[in-house]
Amino acid sequence: MTILQTWLIDWHEQLDYRHPRWDGDLQQQCDQVVKRLRILLPWAAERHGAFDEFANELASLKRQAEAATGGEKPPRRVGVSCTCGHTLRVTLDTAGVRCPACSTQYGHSEALQLPLAVRRAA
Ligand SMILES: [Zn+2]
Known part of the structure; x- marks a missing residue:
């Protein structure tokens, strides 16, 4: 620059x-x-x-x-909704994710099958 x-x-x-x-x-x-x-x-x-x-x-x-x-491009993150309503940030190559709100553990394919979190309009 x-x-x-x-x-x-x-x-x-x-x-x-x-x-x-x-x-x-x-x-x-x-x-x-x-x-x-x-x-x-x-x-x-x-x-x-x-x-x-x-x-x-x-x-x-x-x-x-x-x-x-x-x-070192960071993998793209998507927000998915846990069944408890908490939004989890996962990457497409995530190994798994644990919801900090309700402690549910999701594996790779489970995490990617969660519904996409809807971004609330302000
Ligand atoms: Zn949860």
């Missing part, structure tokens, strides 16, 4: 553009940077002396991001 912003600042300086501004939260800033970089990419590919370096850094960033999201 910071690396991308640094590159964008660098490109802006070379183009005599104003210093880029970041608005919003991290996700919004990230979107802005990526959008700007995309727009300037053809210019950079042709004119920027360190474009190879940029491409390499981008590739390694991408690998890091993929390793981070692919390797």
Whole structure:
């Protein structure tokens, strides 16, 4: 993220553009940077002396991001209703779950056969 912003600042300086501004939260800033970089990419590919370096850094960033999201992505949790009405959070590969409210123990397939918990509208 910071690396991308640094590159964008660098490109802006070379183009005599104003210093880029970041608005919003991290996700919004990230979107802005990526959008700007995309727009300037053809210019950079042709004119920027360190474009190879940029491409390499981008590739390694991408690998890091993929390793981070692919390797340790938390399994998706679903809420199911125990017969007592308590909502249990289970993953699809859960080995089993024990209801903290009524102490009922569910095995893997039992837990996944419980009705999905309905999210109450506020
Ligand atoms: Zn229960």
